[in-house]
Amino acid sequence: MATDPRFDGPGPDAQYLQALNEGRLMLQHCEDCASVRFPPALVCRSCGSPRLTWRLSPGAGTVYTATTVRDKAGDYNVALVELEGGARMMSRIEDVPSQEVRIGQRVSGRIVAGDEPYVVFTLADGAAA
Amino acid sequence: MSHPLRGKTAIVGIGNTKRWNAPGRSPFDQLQEAAVLALEDCGLRMGDVDGLFCAMSTSGLPVLNVAERLGINPRHADGTMVGGASFLFHLQSAMSALVNGLCDTALICYGSNQLTAGGKLAAMPDPQPYEAPFKPRYPISSYALAAARHMHEYGTTRAQLADVAVAARDWARLNPDAYVRDPLTRDQVLSSRMVSDPLTRADICLVTDGGAAIVVTRAERARDLPRKPAYVLGTGVAVSHRQISAMPDLATTCAVESGQRAYAMAGVGPKHIRHLMVYDAFTINTLLFLEDLGFCAKGEAGALVSGGAISPGGQLPVNTNGGGLSCNHPGMYGLFTLIESVQQLRGECGARQIDGVELSLAHANGGVLSSQATAILGTAATL
Numbered sequence: 001m002a003t004d005p006r007f008d009g010p011g012p013d014a015q016y017l018q019a020l021n022e023g024r025l026m027l028q029h030c031e032d033c034a035s036v037r038f039p040p041a042l043v044c045r046s047c048g049s050p051r052l053t054w055r056l057s058p059g060a061g062t063v064y065t066a067t068t069v070r071d072k073a074g075d076y077n078v079a080l081v082e083l084e085g086g087a088r089m090m091s092r093i094e095d096v097p098s099q100e101v102r103i104g105q106r107v108s109g110r111i112v113a114g115d116e117p118y119v120v121f122t123l124a125d126g127a128a129a
Numbered sequence: 130m131s132h133p134l135r136g137k138t139a140i141v142g143i144g145n146t147k148r149w150n151a152p153g154r155s156p157f158d159q160l161q162e163a164a165v166l167a168l169e170d171c172g173l174r175m176g177d178v179d180g181l182f183c184a185m186s187t188s189g190l191p192v193l194n195v196a197e198r199l200g201i202n203p204r205h206a207d208g209t210m211v212g213g214a215s216f217l218f219h220l221q222s223a224m225s226a227l228v229n230g231l232c233d234t235a236l237i238c239y240g241s242n243q244l245t246a247g248g249k250l251a252a253m254p255d256p257q258p259y260e261a262p263f264k265p266r267y268p269i270s271s272y273a274l275a276a277a278r279h280m281h282e283y284g285t286t287r288a289q290l291a292d293v294a295v296a297a298r299d300w301a302r303l304n305p306d307a308y309v310r311d312p313l314t315r316d317q318v319l320s321s322r323m324v325s326d327p328l329t330r331a332d333i334c335l336v337t338d339g340g341a342a343i344v345v346t347r348a349e350r351a352r353d354l355p356r357k358p359a360y361v362l363g364t365g366v367a368v369s370h371r372q373i374s375a376m377p378d379l380a381t382t383c384a385v386e387s388g389q390r391a392y393a394m395a396g397v398g399p400k401h402i403r404h405l406m407v408y409d410a411f412t413i414n415t416l417l418f419l420e421d422l423g424f425c426a427k428g429e430a431g432a433l434v435s436g437g438a439i440s441p442g443g444q445l446p447v448n449t450n451g452g453g454l455s456c457n458h459p460g461m462y463g464l465f466t467l468i469e470s471v472q473q474l475r476g477e478c479g480a481r482q483i484d485g486v487e488l489s490l491a492h493a494n495g496g497v498l499s500s501q502a503t504a505i506l507g508t509a510a511t512l
Binding site: 013038039045064065066067068069070076078080088089090091092099103104112116118 | 258259260262263264265266270273274275277278281322323324325326327372373374375379
């Protein structure tokens, strides 16, 4: 069976998780329109191109918006972080009381390892709203 | 030149079970009752239904389940599921099917037991691995993230959000069928328990049971039926994302696009609309949709509602049944926006009736600000 070699290999979610497990945050960049894609997919959301290339992200970004979820077991932060380059992901800002998370704060990411690894953020040094 | 679908179909029958707390009734029970009421309202029989449109959060195969229970064999069907906006997507689909002869009598219907089933949305097999680790409370945290961004960009305040809830309650107090009719003040909303900042318990819609249905047919047939037809002048739908983390701009929804499409088909603009229903699952929704549908400039809806515009006696009556915030909200609320628009056009609304309504806009939202659908209905005078 002759499959299209452009789509050979593990799917984009699997490639993303594999990189996280190896300690690298990789994001897809569109070779046609230069947008950055997250969550991973086979096509660029901006232009529909399938020509996406993985590049290492330094994990630096800013808080786009945030909420404090009031839970009986304790309040916790849920935020959307805009990574440098444009991709946006849901995450949490750690090591700071949730109420003190502000839109516009600069943050830096770190990988939480596990079966389903994910990225969390802390305030970058000297960050201010 | 007029759009080929403008005014070619009409909502001729409405059914609303008004059973907001109905232990022992399944979602299908609510839906069937609403379907019977809607058909009786327009003098048609179950056997006349040859186009079936439905969506339920509790059924993965809603068309099959509903057709079996109603005992019908539709020759056209659509079970599009885009959350609470589904039924306005169905309306647009029904218009095309009717005009093109794929069916003659379209039934759009819904039923839910969300309150008596425990007050929770049925879990859909739709995992979100990129959000799950952070435990956002669905759907409120998604709307909270949008509200926080709107406040940041435009200076919108919690007091302005509270004014949306108060306006909805003031309308509900004029509606004997509204589920919650106690007086509500801005201070009560502001001092309500915070759930996901900046939204409190009072910024969140009700959780109720309920069933709703409408019957849609071609305009020439509508004139022979007993009820005053609510002509469908224009519709527009739009889809922008699934999860809130993928919403392009959290302070602007794709109601901008659904609204523009509906206005273009209807040949009218927001300045012509004096009554509207917007899907207020959360107080921030009303502000976003007033802006995105063109009833004020971006960022100015907070000031608009605080000035009393959308309240009883205001110049722009919004959600005159009391809305999802105070009338009813059985999981997916979209069909109830259309039913109130039809009742206003018929002049059936009693103490909450707006004088001289010839045009009404109904707008519905689905997912987490994900899908948007706008419908513009009018009386015979607007054709």
